[in-house]
Amino acid sequence: DAKTTQPPSMDCAEGRAANLPCNHSTISGNEYVYWYRQIHSQGPQYIIHGLKNNETNEMASLIITEDRKSSTLILPHATLRDTAVYYCIVREAISNFGNEKLTFGTGTRLTIIP
Amino acid sequence: DAGITQSPRHKVTETGTPVTLRCHQTENHRYMYWYRQDPGHGLRLIHYSYGVKDTDKGEVSDGYSVSRSKTEDFLLTLESATSSQTSVYFCAISPGQRYEQYFGPGTRLTVT
Numbered sequence: 001d002a003k004t005t006q007p008p009s010m011d012c013a014e015g016r017a018a019n020l021p022c023n024h025s026t027i028s029g030n031e032y033v034y035w036y037r038q039i040h041s042q043g044p045q046y047i048i049h050g051l052k053n054n055e056t057n058e059m060a061s062l063i064i065t066e067d068r069k070s071s072t073l074i075l076p077h078a079t080l081r082d083t084a085v086y087y088c089i090v091r092e093a094i095s096n097f098g099n100e101k102l103t104f105g106t107g108t109r110l111t112i113i114p
Numbered sequence: 115d116a117g118i119t120q121s122p123r124h125k126v127t128e129t130g131t132p133v134t135l136r137c138h139q140t141e142n143h144r145y146m147y148w149y150r151q152d153p154g155h156g157l158r159l160i161h162y163s164y165g166v167k168d169t170d171k172g173e174v175s176d177g178y179s180v181s182r183s184k185t186e187d188f189l190l191t192l193e194s195a196t197s198s199q200t201s202v203y204f205c206a207i208s209p210g211q212r213y214e215q216y217f218g219p220g221t222r223l224t225v226t
Binding site: 041042045046049102103104105106107 | 149157158217
């Protein structure tokens with residue numbers, strides 16, 4: 001199973017870009033990188049995912065290195081509502097039916113500072 | 115937000131009693147999941163379903179059973195609750211493989 005490593009906590013000033021790193025050096029060729037976040041006491045929220053190309057949506061950008069061993073989630077203009085725990089997840093297959101589970105680690109606690 | 119509800123949202127029960135948690139979706143998604151979240155462990159998969167009456171175990175399935183008789187409902191049962199099952203339980207849904215999962219608001223279960 002491909003594992004991920006994230007810093008346990010980070011701070012970012014409100015209005016600045018928040019860059020959250022993730023290491024996944026054992027990722028295999030058909031595994032995607034997913035990012036979720038969890039605001040206190042709520043269910044996790046999907047942010048973005050990618051395979052090898054950089055991705056952008058209305059919430060964030062995902063930059064994956066060429067060797068795919070690491071990635072960075074970028075929140076371009078962080079607000080106080082972005083304070084949450086951010087999870088970097090590498091998806092793996094667990095059955096012959098092709099369904100993939102999400103293995104959540106302990107994530108990065110991002111605090112946006114006013 | 116995806117149409118997912120969980121009931122009850124909070125429950126306190128005694129050791130040895132049966133408990134059933136319900137997840138209900140209005141998205142007609144094929145896949146449904148039950149996770150538990152505990153301090154220091156992140157979210158861990160208990161069971162999942164890939165269709166009506168089709169379920170499989172996750173990484174922490176001991177002590178739990180599930181049933182899915184309709185597309186929209188996925189039930190998690192603790193046959194005889196133990197204090198180690200005190201946790202926050204999240205349901206998630208997904209339209210299929212290689213798609214993101216959407217999570218419900220959670221159920222906080224306390225076993226005394």
